[in-house]
Amino acid sequence: MKLIIFYDSSCPLCIEEMxxxxxxxxxxxxxxxxxxxxxxxxxxxxxxxxxxxxxxHGLYFPEPQQSPQLLLGLDVTYLAWRSIGKKRWIALLRWPIIRFFAD
Incomplete structure (x- = not known):
């Protein structure tokens, strides 16, 4: 699995998260x-x-031979933190009822 995260280097919040x-x-x-x-x-x-x-924005490569998937917003944030094993609580934001409001 690989994820490319596209961030804005003029945004202090983005820089800190990256x-x-x-x-x-x-x-x-x-x-x-x-x-x-x-x-x-x-x-x-x-x-x-x-x-x-x-x-x-993020590009998610599930497997080396598979086409990448474009992810947006909290889907990128969730997958990024999940892939490094941190901030597991972010998964709550992807639950259907919460997702609607979080997005």
Whole structure:
């Protein structure tokens, strides 16, 4: 499993969350891409910078041979923290009734 998280390096909250995730990313299952990088559009033409600056985007690769899945918002946050074994409580935000309000 691999997850690419697209974050905004001009957002202090985003930077802090990415820093926390990187600190626990011992298996290197997460990678981080700054949507403000000068070559971002060339490397990820299918990710809208405008959309990604509004809602967190992630590309999830369940298996090496499978096509990636685009995840948005709390789905990215949940999968990121789950993959490093931290903040298990975030799973509550994905429960159907809570998900509606959390999203």
């Amino acid at each position: 820093r926390q995730l990187q600190k626990h990313n011992n298996q290197q299952q997460l990678s981080f891409e700054d949507i403000l990088a000068s070559d971002f559009n060339q490397r990820f033409p299918y990710i809208s910078i405008t959309d990604a600056s509004t809602v967190l």
